[in-house]
Amino acid sequence: MAKVAAELKYSAEHEWIAADGDGPAVVGVSAVAAEALGDIVYVDLPEVGSTVTAGETCGEIESTKSVSDLYSPVTGEVTEVNDGVVSDPAVINSDPYGAGWLFKVTVTEEGPLLSAQEYAEANGGEL
Amino acid sequence: MTEKYTALYEEHKKLGASFTDFGGWQMPLKYSSELAEHHAVRNAAGLFDLSHMGEVWVTGPAAGAFLDYALVGKLSAIADGKAKYSLICNADGGIIDDLIVYRFSDEKYLVVPNAGNAPTVAAALAERAADFDVTVEDASAATSLIAVQGPKAEAILLTLTDEAQHALVTDLKYYAFNELTIAGHDVILARTGYTGEDGFELFIPNAEAADLWAKVAEAGEEFGIIPCGLASRDSLRLEAGMPLYGNELSLERSPFDAGLGPVVALKSKEGDFVGRSALEASKEAGSKRKLVGLKGLGRRAGRGGYPVLKDGNVVGEVTSGQPSPTLGYPVAMAYVDVEHAELGTALDIDLRGKAEPFEVIALPFYKRQK
Numbered sequence: 001m002a003k004v005a006a007e008l009k010y011s012a013e014h015e016w017i018a019a020d021g022d023g024p025a026v027v028g029v030s031a032v033a034a035e036a037l038g039d040i041v042y043v044d045l046p047e048v049g050s051t052v053t054a055g056e057t058c059g060e061i062e063s064t065k066s067v068s069d070l071y072s073p074v075t076g077e078v079t080e081v082n083d084g085v086v087s088d089p090a091v092i093n094s095d096p097y098g099a100g101w102l103f104k105v106t107v108t109e110e111g112p113l114l115s116a117q118e119y120a121e122a123n124g125g126e127l
Numbered sequence: 128m129t130e131k132y133t134a135l136y137e138e139h140k141k142l143g144a145s146f147t148d149f150g151g152w153q154m155p156l157k158y159s160s161e162l163a164e165h166h167a168v169r170n171a172a173g174l175f176d177l178s179h180m181g182e183v184w185v186t187g188p189a190a191g192a193f194l195d196y197a198l199v200g201k202l203s204a205i206a207d208g209k210a211k212y213s214l215i216c217n218a219d220g221g222i223i224d225d226l227i228v229y230r231f232s233d234e235k236y237l238v239v240p241n242a243g244n245a246p247t248v249a250a251a252l253a254e255r256a257a258d259f260d261v262t263v264e265d266a267s268a269a270t271s272l273i274a275v276q277g278p279k280a281e282a283i284l285l286t287l288t289d290e291a292q293h294a295l296v297t298d299l300k301y302y303a304f305n306e307l308t309i310a311g312h313d314v315i316l317a318r319t320g321y322t323g324e325d326g327f328e329l330f331i332p333n334a335e336a337a338d339l340w341a342k343v344a345e346a347g348e349e350f351g352i353i354p355c356g357l358a359s360r361d362s363l364r365l366e367a368g369m370p371l372y373g374n375e376l377s378l379e380r381s382p383f384d385a386g387l388g389p390v391v392a393l394k395s396k397e398g399d400f401v402g403r404s405a406l407e408a409s410k411e412a413g414s415k416r417k418l419v420g421l422k423g424l425g426r427r428a429g430r431g432g433y434p435v436l437k438d439g440n441v442v443g444e445v446t447s448g449q450p451s452p453t454l455g456y457p458v459a460m461a462y463v464d465v466e467h468a469e470l471g472t473a474l475d476i477d478l479r480g481k482a483e484p485f486e487v488i489a490l491p492f493y494k495r496q497k
Contacts, residue, residue, distance in 0.1 A: 038157065038161050039160050039161055039162040041426075041450045042426055042427060042428075042450075060479075062428065064161055064358065064362060064449050064450060064452065065161070065358055065449065066430070067478075
């Protein structure tokens with residue numbers, strides 16, 4: 001069963017967000033989503049400097065089998081994107097909560113977020 | 128529709144498969160990574176459960192003549208021990224299904240349709256058999272089908288076969304079959320497949336399927352065999368340029384549009400067959416669109432249903448598409464207006480609003496080195 005990292009918060013659309021301290025928050029997709037998508041072969045991320053809005057699409061994730069929209073779990077300005085996953089999207093499958101992070105954002109407003117426990121219960125993940 | 132399970136369902140669960148519905152069947156989509164499964168078949172071997180496929184026996188003195196009438200090919204002309212790819216069409220020339228026909232003797236044939244179409248095909252065959260001295264028996268529910276595909280497939284099966292029967296495996300030509308004993312089970316072993324690799328398909332009664340599956344998996348371990356799901360089966364067949372019913376083939380498509388004209392025996396069959404006059408007319412009229420291969424020049428893949436564009440105008444539609452794991456670029460099959468179907472034509476696929484460049488190239492995308 002796919003792992004749900006306990007220290008993170010999650011959106012219903014399967015993004016995770018790490019917002020600890022004063023710096024920008026880090027956003028990625030959950031292992032549950034990565035596993036369901038299959039082998040990820042392409043990601044389209046928001047541009048640095050652009051504004052993302054909680055609950056709205058901000059990119060795409062493409063696997064061998066399908067294309068899915070990427071939703072931002074928060075509203076804010078994108079400060080950095082992970083070029084590593086753009087060049088090697090498979091990292092999202094192998095390390096979704098680590099090297100597979102997607103972008104960093106200065107949060108002005110959070111969307112509705114779930115605790116790891118709530119997300120795991122709703123989506124069949126393992127804490 | 129109630130979900131159907133193959134005799135190997137418990138094996139798949141034990142292996143940690145994720146499942147998908149396919150033609151009403153709960154089938155393994157993948158066990159680990161579909162890319163790893165794809166590469167295993169290209170480089171070593173893969174083990175597939177294809178028990179959702181249908182098995183319909185046609186027996187009796189008129190078996191050959193009946194199949195010549197019921198299907199578009201000349202099945203009476205196949206040699207014993209050989210198989211042939213064919214189509215079953217309706218009276219309008221629409222494709223009900225594509226299938227493989229195995230000839231055991233002039234009075235005994237096995238017809239293998241696709242999973243979701245098996246009941247329809249069995250019913251159509253039974254209906255068309257009314258005026259022929261034949262028996263049509265749908266054995267789909269009792270028969271399992273296991274595929275061993277990849278360059279190591281033969282070596283793996285030989286480890287499970289008595290030396291006295293080795294030649295029945297090694298001498299088997301592509302699209303031929305033998306009856307022999309593998310891992311202690313009497314099977315029908317066919318050198319057929321849907322992956323573009325060398326490989327075999329083994330028909331076996333349900334009750335024996337799990338044991339055969341386990342023994343092939345065990346014997347194949349040192350050769351690198353892994354179980355493979357429908358995700359890799361689809362990417363493998365797409366690279367091999369093989370059509371999938373429901374994507375490239377349907378009731379609305381003529382065999383000529385799909386590039387399957389040679390399968391339709393308009394010349395070599397003198398008698399009537401179901402769909403004949405419609406197919407003659409559709410051949411005469413020519414195709415407006417034909418099935419082509421598309422190679423992506425960027426990284427994005429086209430998917431089934433996406434429009435194909437020329438200078439911003441819709442000139443076709445993708446039927447199957449994804450990144451090719453073997454070739455490293457996106458590939459797609461699409462129906463395209465014949466005036467834009469020439470090899471080398473530059474086209475775009477409308478990827479959710481973005482035009483992505485593709486080029487018409489010859490099928491298959493991938494051909495194994497022999």
